[in-house]
Amino acid sequence: MAKRRSASKQLTDETSKERMPRRKGRFLRRLIVLGLLFVGAVAVAPLLIANSPLRDTLLNWQMPVGGWRIQCERVGLSWTGSQSLANAAILDPAGNPLVTIESLVVERSLLGLALQPRNLGTVRIVKPTAYVATRPEGSNIEDFLAAVEKQQSTASEEPSSVSQAPPSVNLEIVEGTLRGLDTVSNVQWSLEQINLTANFGAPDGKISADGKGVVAGNETEPESRVKFRVMPAENGEQQLDLLAEGVRLEAFSPWLSRLLGESKLAGITTLDAHATWSAAAEGVVAIKTWGRSETSNLLLTLPALKGDQLRAERLVVPWKLAFADGVFNAEELKLDCDWAKLDVRGTLALADLQSASLTHLPKRDLEVSGNVSLAKLAKMLPVTLQIREGVRVDSGDVELQANSGERDGKFTWLAKVSLANLRGQDRGRAIEWQEPLELSAAWVESSAGPRLDRVTLASQFAHGDFTTTDNRVEGEFQLDLDRLTQELGQFVDLAGIEARGTATGKLTLTASEGDAFAASADVTLSELVVSQQEKLLWEEPQLSVKLQAVGSAAQLTPKTVSTGSLELRGSRDALTVKLLAPIDLTNRGPWSVEI
Numbered sequence: 105m106a107k108r109r110s111a112s113k114q115l116t117d118e119t120s121k122e123r124m125p126r127r128k129g130r131f132l133r134r135l136i137v138l139g140l141l142f143v144g145a146v147a148v149a150p151l152l153i154a155n156s157p158l159r160d161t162l163l164n165w166q167m168p169v170g171g172w173r174i175q176c177e178r179v180g181l182s183w184t185g186s187q188s189l190a191n192a193a194i195l196d197p198a199g200n201p202l203v204t205i206e207s208l209v210v211e212r213s214l215l216g217l218a219l220q221p222r223n224l225g226t227v228r229i230v231k232p233t234a235y236v237a238t239r240p241e242g243s244n245i246e247d248f249l250a251a252v253e254k255q256q257s258t259a260s261e262e263p264s265s266v267s268q269a270p271p272s273v274n275l276e277i278v279e280g281t282l283r284g285l286d287t288v289s290n291v292q293w294s295l296e297q298i299n300l301t302a303n304f305g306a307p308d309g310k311i312s313a314d315g316k317g318v319v320a321g322n323e324t325e326p327e328s329r330v331k332f333r334v335m336p337a338e339n340g341e342q343q344l345d346l347l348a349e350g351v352r353l354e355a356f357s358p359w360l361s362r363l364l365g366e367s368k369l370a371g372i373t374t375l376d377a378h379a380t381w382s383a384a385a386e387g388v389v390a391i392k393t394w395g396r397s398e399t400s401n402l403l404l405t406l407p408a409l410k411g412d413q414l415r416a417e418r419l420v421v422p423w424k425l426a427f428a429d430g431v432f433n434a435e436e437l438k439l440d441c442d443w444a445k446l447d448v449r450g451t452l453a454l455a456d457l458q459s460a461s462l463t464h465l466p467k468r469d470l471e472v473s474g475n476v477s478l479a480k481l482a483k484m485l486p487v488t489l490q491i492r493e494g495v496r497v498d499s500g501d502v503e504l505q506a507n508s509g510e511r512d513g514k515f516t517w518l519a520k521v522s523l524a525n526l527r528g529q530d531r532g533r534a535i536e537w538q539e540p541l542e543l544s545a546a547w548v549e550s551s552a553g554p555r556l557d558r559v560t561l562a563s564q565f566a567h568g569d570f571t572t573t574d575n576r577v578e579g580e581f582q583l584d585l586d587r588l589t590q591e592l593g594q595f596v597d598l599a600g601i602e603a604r605g606t607a608t609g610k611l612t613l614t615a616s617e618g619d620a621f622a623a624s625a626d627v628t629l630s631e632l633v634v635s636q637q638e639k640l641l642w643e644e645p646q647l648s649v650k651l652q653a654v655g656s657a658a659q660l661t662p663k664t665v666s667t668g669s670l671e672l673r674g675s676r677d678a679l680t681v682k683l684l685a686p687i688d689l690t691n692r693g694p695w696s697v698e699i
Contacts, residue, residue: 153181168251171197186211194248202248206231222305224273233281238358240288272305277315286358293355294320295330302334310336319351325372326350341382346395348375353399364406371402371419390428394436397421402441412485416441430454439474443481446474450508465517465547465554471507478502478526494531501525517554520544535594539564550574565591575615583607585632601641605632609649613657621657626650648673655686664688 153159163174177191187210194202210217212225237244280298285291300315313334321327328350337343353371360367377395402416424436430453437448450470460466478500482491491497503522509515521544526537541563547554552574559579561568565587570579585603592598609627616622627649634642653668668683685696 151181153179166255168248168255170251172248172251181214183214185213187214187217196244196247200237200244201233201235202244203235204233205229222271224271226274226276228276228278229280230278231280232277233283236282236284238284238286238288240361243358270305273303275300275302275304277301280317282317284355289357291354291357293352296320308336308340310342312336325352328352328372337380339382341380344377344379346375346377348373348377350374353402364408366407368403368405370404371399373397373399388429390426392426394424395422408488409485410487412488414484416443418442443477443484444474446472448472462547463553465508467508467515467549469509473505475504476502478523479528492530495528496530497526497528499525499527500537515549516557517547518544519546530594533594537591537594570611577613578611580610581608585629600637601634602636603632603634606630613662615657619656619658619663621655621662623653623662624651644674646675653683655689662689664690 153162159176159179163176167173173195175193175195176189180188189205189208191206192208193204196202207230209228210224212223235244277298277300280300282295282298284293295317298315298317300313302311302313304311311334316329316331319328319330328348330348330351332344332346334342334344351373353369353373357367357369360369375395375397377393379391379393381389381391399419400417402419404414419439419441422436422438426433431451432453433451434448439446451468452466452470453468456466456468479497482489482497501524504520506519508517520542522540522542524538524540526535528535542561544560545556546558548557555574556572558572559570565584566581568579568581570577583606585605585607589598589601589603607627607629609625611625613621613623629644629647629649632642632644632647650671653665655665656663664686665683666686670681672679679699682698683695684698687693687695
């Protein structure tokens with residue numbers, strides 16, 4: 105019996121030993137099948153994604169919310185080959201296209217991108233078209249960028265502490281187009297035949313690019329061309345070379361209106377521009393630029409021109425500038441047109457322009473010189489220059505010079521304006537002012553800001569020299585009364601009054617504590633003859649005039665007079681006038697005087 109059980113157990117053990125290899129083989133086969141199925145699924149996943157609704161989900165995964173979306177007709181994905189999109193578009197919430205693309209090809213495989221995600225390889229975009237629609241408060245491009253920025257800010261509450269280098273990509277754009285439309289003026293423009301090759305993400309951070317395009321023409325104006333190149337330069341800098349021929353300026357009107365208010369810009373310009381830039385100390389970008397622009401048939405309207413139109417048949421601007429940390433340094437900046445020639449050299453900060461006034465002059469080494477045709481400006485800008493109705497300016501030259509810098513231990517600002525060869529008419533009456541009139545002024549730095557230090561006047565009929573301190577103005581003057589009445593009579597109706605003789609005098613205005621002031625004038629008139637319609641009114645070999653006044657003032661400008669006297673003394677007669685009661689110079693009213 106025992107032997108029979110022993111034999112049965114032995115048989116069972118042998119059977120179990122035979123079944124174990126069979127089970128292991130079955131499990132191994134199943135594992136291989138699952139592996140093959142997984143590999144197959146992974147292998148065909150790109151094909152499945154490219155031809156299923158999952159394609160649109162992945163394409164729009166990182167698109168900003170609010171209705172922005174990517175629409176694509178066909179997608180090609182491959183683990184070992186290139187990736188592609190065909191007939192794709194980025195649409196705004198209203199369904200209008202922002203960008204359309206005939207085809208986009210990324211030459212790297214999915215496997216390569218997975219192993220090196222920061223290396224995109226060569227990206228080739230064929231016949232892309234970008235649409236720019238501007239309006240007074242913005243544009244569709246700005247709408248998209250704002251939506252992207254909002255999406256990125258809400259994607260993660262905490263920014264990543266690990267900074268990543270920008271991806272490396274070789275970009276090729278073939279037969280691209282940029283179309284613009286201003287929805288206010290309905291002005292349309294387009295840049296076509298855009299071909300671009302660019303390299304981004306180099307180990308040294310440098311960018312290289314080479315591109316060109318054609319600005320479409322119309323029935324009256326031919327097409328124009330634009331070329332540019334970006335390349336590494338010496339000393340670790342980057343350089344941009346830009347050549348634009350026959351570019352119409354209407355396309356920039358919407359952007360100018362955004363900056364300065366409702367404006368209009370027109371004309372055709374040719375531009376040869378160059379620039380280099382590099383990261384200076386503490387991350388500040390230093391830029392140097394030089395070149396030349398030439399514009400024909402320029403038209404400019406601005407809110408400051410009050411409806412007037414500034415025009416120039418030809419405007420040439422050569423420049424050589426440097427910019428860093430908000431400060432411009434002009435080695436050369438010139439403007440040459442049919443109504444002005446200007447030359448600017450020196451330094452100026454952007455903040456200085458925003459706050460510039462006679463009480464806040466920029467403390468920079470700066471020099472400005474040039475001349476302006478008053479006749480041409482008066483014809484173009486009658487409202488801006490406040491030309492009275494009936495007045496016509498036929499000729500007139502204005503020369504100006506201004507400079508600022510350290511002089512004799514003080515920072516000083518100097519300005520000089522000269523007017524000559526003025527001719528015209530005032531309601532049919534001829535105006536002619538051939539002799540030059542020069543006016544110059546100087547300001548010096550003080551604890552309270554720029555202070556007017558000296559003013560001089562020089563002409564054929566008048567000379568004056570006045571100096572100021574913090575609380576005092578004084579000066580001397582000389583007048584040729586004959587020439588003065590002749591010149592003034594061209595602008596003011598003197599009712600036939602004529603005067604001959606000379607006048608010399610001295611003026612003094614002193615401010616004391618508070619707002620009090622004291623003024624005095626001592627004038628001597630020699631060989632004085634006054635007549636009207638050839639009828640003698642007054643003849644005096646010598647007349648002395650003395651004035652004394654005390655009152656209140658604001659910034660050396662008299663507002664009230666509390667006491668005052670006037671004395672006229674000739675060779676035979678004398679006249680004295682005294683003020684009996686204070687007067688307010690800001691209001692019209694009777695004066696109480698004693699004669």
